Amino acid sequence: MSTQPEGNSVPRITIVGGGFAGVAVALRLLRQAPAPLHIDLIEPAATPGLGVAYSTALPHHLINGISKMISLFDDEPAHFTDWLAGQVQAGAWAPPEGVALGDSLPPRQLYGAYLQETWTTQIAKLPEGFTLDHVRARATGLQRTGEGYVVTLGNGQRLHADKVVLATGLMQRRTADLPFEIGDDVLASRRYVHDQWAPGALDGIADDQRIVYLGSGLSALDGLISAEHAGFCGEHVAISRRGLAVNERRALPPWPDFLNIPEQGLTLRELVRQVHPQLRALAAQGEDWQRIVPTLRLQVDVLWARASVQERRRFVRTLRSVWDVSLHRSAPTALAWQTRVKADGRYRHEAGQLLAVEALANGRLKVRWRERGGATVHTLEADRVVNCLGFEYDWRRSDDPLSRDVLARGLVLPDPLGFGLQATRDECALLDANGRAQPGLHAVGHPLRGVFWESNAVTEHIPQVGKVTRALVAQLEQALQDERAVA
Known part of the structure; x- marks a missing residue:
């Protein structure tokens, strides 16, 4: 069965994956799209937005990122803390004594409720002309057709889309x-x-x-x-x-920035030579080593972007586990x-x-x-x-039908270290097998681990959501301008 777009007047965007990242993209598009559009959110779960992270029913499972950093919208940073303040006022939850609301780490269950409330509120008041379908199925294939795409579902249905966003989340290891x-x-x-x-x-x-x-x-x-x-x-x-x-995550002021990163990047050995004296200085002053973590975290994006594949591989082999337990x-x-x-x-x-x-x-x-x-x-x-050994990031080692299909068609280019897919850093546009950015094909979240390295948590996903939605909005605006010019 094939679902055809009704004419060509309303753009159709398909989001593959309805966990946190996919829902965040949909919400931003519904807020910012310049004209009516149709969104297909492909997610087999009955409740979009929760995924693995926020579906837990235990209040003892807590967020690992502080509240002021995990708003759904990077252009509205207080969105979550404002909502959370209402929960505190209603007696639903309270931060530990002495911890400011913005520095608190609330239950994941509560963050899931925030996602659900934001989602249902937005869906209940869709702008005129906007439509959204929650397609409860799994995507098993994707192919390019002309200037758009066709997404194949597990039940044989085919959805036509002008733009596609892969928000596929985590994959189980074989x-x-x-x-x-x-x-x-x-x-x-x-x-x-x-x-x-x-x-x-x-x-x-x-x-x-x-x-x-x-x-x-x-x-x-x-x-x-x-x-x-x-x-x-x-x-x-x-x-x-x-x-x-x-x-244990301790709330501490960051250590002053000390890294000197040249345009050609740093080797791992050079990086370590800059870090070790700072750790010794922290110890000599009786300071907590965790103060250096947010300082380094702010530079991870630049460090990773400028590192060669060889240096990235060396980091993964020798220091990845130390970094993971220090940051997470x-x-x-x-x-x-x-x-x-x-x-x-x-x-x-x-x-x-x-x-x-x-x-x-x-x-x-x-x-x-x-x-x-x-x-x-x-x-x-x-x-x-x-x-508890983690998930699979290498699409080449996945049994997922969609992963196998897009690789076989050359629609995507695997990361050389096996951390997801290669994409542009400015718009998260996926690269094809020849290294060319695919028009209208983007990714968010876990598939971009190899592009940004830290691409696991809300704090990393939200900036990517912003990049993707801004790119899609710009494409939609250009299409409107071209349409008006022809008319």
């Missing part, structure tokens, strides 16, 4: 790409949790005696909080390659759950390389790993194993 051995019997077991956010994933966990988390980052902390909230009273064991722990820190009240469990003697963290997860005859699972810096292989039985 089993074959997991960095340890795992058999079909493990994958079929309810005791192996590949996706802790799947309905029923942690059912019955209160009866377990030991949970093993593959990974020790923020996802593992989420799992620990979920388990404790569900009544788990046993032992938590995290296994990670480097043994790095989650850091936890709200103090969330990390307190782990601290309490540790004080009770129910938490331990092992550093080493995962080797295998195996099913035992008694129904439990056995985890094998080799200790870091040694040859000793350890084993551990678990009632539940929760995979």
Whole structure:
């Protein structure tokens, strides 16, 4: 079945993905488009906007970015804090004592409510001539036709679009790409949790005696909080390659900017030579090392843009994990759950390389790993194993039909390091297999990890949403001018 546009008078924009990024693009377009248009939002979930991050029902799962930085609209930075102030006034939530509202880290559940309220309010008062369809399906194909595109859905329907925005979010890793051995019997077991956010994933966990988390980052902390909230009273064991722990996010003034970045960029060694003296100065003055994190974060975009592929690869290989735990820190009240469990003697963290997860005859699972810096292989039985090793960014390693289709057609160009797709930095316009920017084809969010490096959180997605919508609005305005000139 094919859905044809009704004439050519109303531009049609298709947004593939209705999580946070896709909904943010739609909202901005509905606010700023110069003339009526039609939007197809392709999202199988019944409720757009929540995605993985904001669908949690637990108030203990908190945002990892401060409130004043996560407005839906980069041209209206107080939009979220104004809404949040209303929630505080209504008694729905309050920031911790002594923490300013703008510096607070509210529950993700609350941020999801903000997204939903903003979305439903906007949809209820669509400007005259504007239409929006929430298409509950998955996109499985995309091809260019003339000056537009056709998006194929899993049910065979074909949607015609003048412009397309890929806001596809996170992709699950293929089993074959997991960095340890795992058999079909493990994958079929309810005791192996590949996706802790799947309905029923942690059912019955209160009866377990030991949970093993593959990974020790923020996802593992989420799992620990979920388990404790569900009544788990046993032992938590995290296994990670480097043994790095989650850091508490402390509200501190940034360290003065010190980086000198030449036009040709910095090698990783040169960057480290600039950073280390600052860390020593912080320590000598009794200052907190976290003061340097926001200072470096402000320069990441420039550092990454000017780094060669070789230097980027060197960073990913040697310093990525250190940077991740330094930047992606936890709200103090969330990390307190782990601290309490540790004080009770129910938490331990092992550093080493995962080797295998195996099913035992008694129904439990056995985890094998080799200790870091040694040859000793350890084993551990678990009632539940929760995979917290992250998602897949490399579109070439995805089983997703849309990913395979756009790569086969040469519509997109993979990042050489496997972090999503290549695109222009000013408009997030995707490059084709020949390195040419595709007219009317843009991306937002996780597909742009390789373009901006930090492209995981709201604070990174919103500027990209601004770039894409400004580009689309400019294209729509130009089309209007051309139409009037012909008339």
